[in-house]
Amino acid sequence: MKKNNRPFNMDERSKLVAYKVIAMMYFMTILSMQGVIMYKQFALGQSIHDFEGFAVIFLVNVLFLLAALLYFGAIPLRKLNLKSIALIYGLFVVLGLLFTFLKYNVFQKMGLSFIEIMDKIIIVVVLCSLILLFFAVFALLGKRKMNKELENKRYIIDFKLLSS
Amino acid sequence: MKNIKMKIARVEKGLSQENLADIVGASRQTIGLIEKGSYNPSLNLCISIAKVLDRTLNDLFWSEENEKKQ
Numbered sequence: 049m050k051k052n053n054r055p056f057n058m059d060e061r062s063k064l065v066a067y068k069v070i071a072m073m074y075f076m077t078i079l080s081m082q083g084v085i086m087y088k089q090f091a092l093g094q095s096i097h098d099f100e101g102f103a104v105i106f107l108v109n110v111l112f113l114l115a116a117l118l119y120f121g122a123i124p125l126r127k128l129n130l131k132s133i134a135l136i137y138g139l140f141v142v143l144g145l146l147f148t149f150l151k152y153n154v155f156q157k158m159g160l161s162f163i164e165i166m167d168k169i170i171i172v173v174v175l176c177s178l179i180l181l182f183f184a185v186f187a188l189l190g191k192r193k194m195n196k197e198l199e200n201k202r203y204i205i206d207f208k209l210l211s212s
Numbered sequence: 213m214k215n216i217k218m219k220i221a222r223v224e225k226g227l228s229q230e231n232l233a234d235i236v237g238a239s240r241q242t243i244g245l246i247e248k249g250s251y252n253p254s255l256n257l258c259i260s261i262a263k264v265l266d267r268t269l270n271d272l273f274w275s276e277e278n279e280k281k282q
Binding site: 057059060061062 | 233237238239241242245251253254256257
């Protein structure tokens, strides 16, 4: 059996504690960054264009966080039917439209015309479809990986049973 | 709930918490917390501990309270 002689060798409990602390700090960092951005934007009145870099970081972060959770099976997906997928998609679209409306008509006070709003709706619908597709691909790849692992383990067990 | 069985088995084997921790690849704190009942070890760690202490998993980690619950 391996000896644990290295001074900073983490055992399973230390790793578990470290993962919990890291996850908590990650969310606190994201939340505080958002707080700072909102303060700068709304209290100090800095331009929204100054925060485009942060917006990209947030977007990539959230997209890949959810994709990774789906891929590694951290989000338990039961058999999704068309109705629930349509519901999730609808929710994405409604939230997207709400944020777009708030962004342009409330925060930036641009007062978009009907044609401009229709343009934004098309963008929101296309973006929501792409995001959902992105998540679906990762969820399917994760499911395939899991099934492959389970199949390999079943073969090993079958082999052991046959040879005993 | 304290794991007295594991503590007794460890002492009978003449091992300190640190010795056991070194052999199974864990820290002394982890062994202490398992004995205190404050940490649920993984099955792999349970098996390692059971092998080192020459006991079965039932001997070390199964309590009568578990049976009553079922």
